[in-house]
Amino acid sequence: MNAEFNGIISPENLVYKKPELMNEVPMHYCPGCSHGVVHKLIGEVIEEMEMEEKTVGVSPVGCAVFAYRYLDIDWQEAAHGRAPAVATGIKRLWPDRLVFTYQGDGDLACIGTAETIHALNRGENIVIIFINNAIYGMTGGQMAPTTLLGQKTATCPYGRDAELHGYPIKITEIAAQLEGTCYVTRQSVESVASIRSAKRAIRKAFEASMAGKGSSLVEIVSTCSSGWKLSPVKANEWMKNNMFPFYPKGDLKDKTSE
Template sequence: MTKEELIQSENLVYKKPRLLNDTTMHYCPGCSHSLVHKLVAEIIEEMNIEGDTIGICPVGCAVFAYRYIDIDWLEAAHGRAPALASAVKRMWPDHLVFTYQGDGDLACIGTGETIHALNRGENITVIFINNAIYGMTGGQMAPTTLMGMKTSTCPYGRQADLHGYPLQITDIAATLPGTCYVTRQSVHTVANISKAKKAIRKAFENSMNHKGASFVEIVSTCSAGWKMTPDKANQWMEENMFKNYPLGDLKNE
């Protein structure tokens, strides 16, 4: 059998989702953002709701998310994505409205908006990419930075007396009565990608069924900010990030 005989449309088993367009993503090689974009595009395509979906872009590395997935998008001010999503979902209750935010956007400048939108039980999904660093601005310390982790603004490692402790925003979200589904996933292996995809799909279905706010944290890598190769960054994440951010469902109602 030759390659040409095998490369036929009837033998196709996996390709880039149709909703992920041909624009090359600006993310660094091996970035978890790209993979989560791919998952979101796959899920919206499988649920067949591309015309009824409105995504809210954050400020941060994912600020250009609207360039890559062919659905309707809005761009929020820094940290204000859950507030904007609340408004959009109330105007279009039959649409899927989700925000896509990093840890600098969601857990730092937008903590207030995030907690209040979740606590109000808005029927939105929040996708939270946690890589424990400010990736876009050059690897500064974020609220989620691990103890002892070196960044450009804590070059000797994060210390409790000087910088405080990592913020467990997902654990906080799980205590709020407005949330119906709170989970923490990762996308570094095939099995974890499959679990993360199921989690995002469940969150989207909850939003469509008006069950309350869903919160999906994806523990991610930032190979450029952590100054590692992408596969080393995955290893480092397994060894260090998962101790502080254990994977699994925190709330499932």
């Protein structure tokens, strides 16, 4: 992603240099998982903004709980779903810090719905990075609030049924309607073009936070090969064919220029 080609393709030009903030620790994520890519993007943006010593990440419970092992910044652990509340306290105490949460869909859109909605509505100058893979990945593949209709999980083995389980929740669309949000976007990281777009979105959200423009939500539509019981390649195909039509990508709200 950072390679300088200068019109010449060589092995040296094709080597990706990972962010210096990334620790030399083997990742525990499953093959094909989107988390590792997003971690690297966050690390790149923090370094480019020269905020290494002034960034605080907040991770609650879920697949993202060990994010502190991989990014060498200050971290605070939060109870399940409570990351936006913890981030609110940190940002109010240290307004000069770049404060973000890193949350999955079960954590953010179910257990922490109240904390998420109210923090965004208050316009707290924090960034919420929302990994949406439509399933509880860490705890056994149960149905999440974002699980699609007809999608099979451990707790809806015949597929999600609207009459029985309700409808999938579009938390990002809800966030876009709140007065306190300045930037709300939905991205993905399944291709080079998507990765570049996601990085731009994270950078814009971080900059808006530091400029005191209000809350930002960056959703990353992601795969869960293990939970979906698909290979990484098949999981990407399934995401494109099923997730993107229901969770369309792009900016839903952008008031950063105001």
